[in-house]
Amino acid sequence: MRVIEIEGGSGPAEALRPADRPDPVARAGEVMIRVHAAGINRPDLLQRNGVYPPPPGASDIMGLEVAGEVETVGEGVTRWAVGDRVCALLGGGGYADRVVVDARHLLPIPDGLDYVQAAVLPETVFTVFANVFEAGGLKAGQTLLIHGATSGIGVTAIQMAKAAGATVIATSRGADKTAAARALGADVSLDAKTDDLAAAIAEAGGADVVLDMVGRDYAELNLKALKAGGRWVVIASLSGAKVEIDLMRVMLKRLVLTGSTLRSRSADEKARLTAAVEATVWPWVISGAVRPPVQATFPLERAADAHRALEAGDHVGKFVLTA
Structure with missing residues (x-):
């Protein structure tokens, strides 16, 4: 063969x-x-x-x-x-x-x-299901924040979250990708090049679950974006894996940080x-x-x-x- x-x-x-x-x-x-x-x-x-x-x-x-x-x-x-x-x-x-x-x-x-x-x-559906729905516990009526929303994992996560009755906030880079994420079903689609992500996510009400493929560069943003009891799910670290986190903020918000490989x-x-x-x-x-x-x-x-x-x-x- x-x-x-x-x-x-x-x-x-x-x-x-x-x-x-x-x-x-x-x-x-x-x-x-x-x-x-x-x-x-x-x-x-x-x-x-x-x-x-x-x-x-x-x-x-x-x-x-x-x-x-x-x-x-x-x-x-x-x-x-x-x-x-x-x-x-x-x-x-x-x-x-x-x-x-x-x-x-x-x-x-x-x-x-x-x-x-x-x-x-298979690879994308299994990854999203295991991380967003099992580890992240996303439910109907909750909000999922997806970084890298036009990647293979990202587009699948948008569609699966919407099918489950969740709200989706998507971040991507550039007007074309932002439009594509919106067309795929994202309720809020943000351009990481031009938008104030923290302010826009707060205006949208924050997130119950973050699907993070970026890592270090978005750590502070994720801490701000998550609601009390939120779940931060890491499946990649394209900007770096070493992150400094204020654990007091984790405790005060009762956050869960988790991650996995498939x-x-x-x-x-x-x-x-x-x-x-x-x-x-x-x-x-x-x-x-x-x-x-x-x-x-x-x-x-x-x-x-x-x-x-x-x-x-x-x-x-x-x-x-x-x-």
């Missing part, structure tokens, strides 16, 4: 190169998927640069989500059959023609969605999340309420171009590799 490898194990986008490897084999409890589309995520860039290695036992090939057809079913798998259209959360291996995955980590592709649309769902969770925990996502989020996907936009697609052999496009930061939504 064709795969994308990283020359020397890490490096710039130019280090990505097509290669051939033997097809994987589905063992008991696994299925092999013929990949039609693979979502590209920022952790892929980190892995390429040598700072986010795959967990033990995972493929060294990049790619955390795919959509395709079930090609082989391992012993003991009863839900899935050859030919089923599925998308899946992976620990790695998505930048390839075929991938083997724990059968418990698959979801059916709803009618009306093509493989490209389905490929952008890739390193156990297979059993990912299976639990898959079932929860199918029960809670998949009805929103089926109804069309959650359909993260795709900025562009690239054939598998042009993975380097896709990485460069993601690094440029001018996108709304996600990039996808196609077979």
Whole structure:
């Protein structure tokens, strides 16, 4: 099968190169998927640069989500059959023609969605559900503040929060992205380049939950923005991970600061999340309420171009590799 490898194990986008490897084999409890589309995520860039290695036992090939057809079913798998259209959360291996995955980590592709649309769902939907709804406890009638609102995670968070009956305050950079966040459903869409974010968020009533992908530069803003009992959920730290916090303010507001990664969770925990996502989020996907936009697609052999496009930061939504 064709795969994308990283020359020397890490490096710039130019280090990505097509290669051939033997097809994987589905063992008991696994299925092999013929990949039609693979979502590209920022952790892929980190892995390429040598700072986010795959967990033990995972493929060294990049790619955390795919959509395709079930090609082989391992012993003991009863839900899935050859030919089923599925998308899946992976620990790695998505930048390839075929991938083997724990059968418990698959979801059916709803009618009306093509493989490209389905490929952008697992990593972002799982991340938002685990962090915003489980760790952050977002409920209908509450307000979610999203930083980086036009990223793959951001656009998915806007749609999921709105589907759950929450109010969304979105921050992004530039008039085009601000307009895009508003079009996706954000109730308040702020331009981090020109708006007084603290004043505008306060005028909007503050936030019950903050989904933070920025880190250090927005720490003070988040402390101001959160209402009493608010939850600050960190899933990335693009501006830096070292932050100085006034704990007295945390105590006085009764705030919760939490964060997580998805890739390193156990297979059993990912299976639990898959079932929860199918029960809670998949009805929103089926109804069309959650359909993260795709900025562009690239054939598998042009993975380097896709990485460069993601690094440029001018996108709304996600990039996808196609077979």
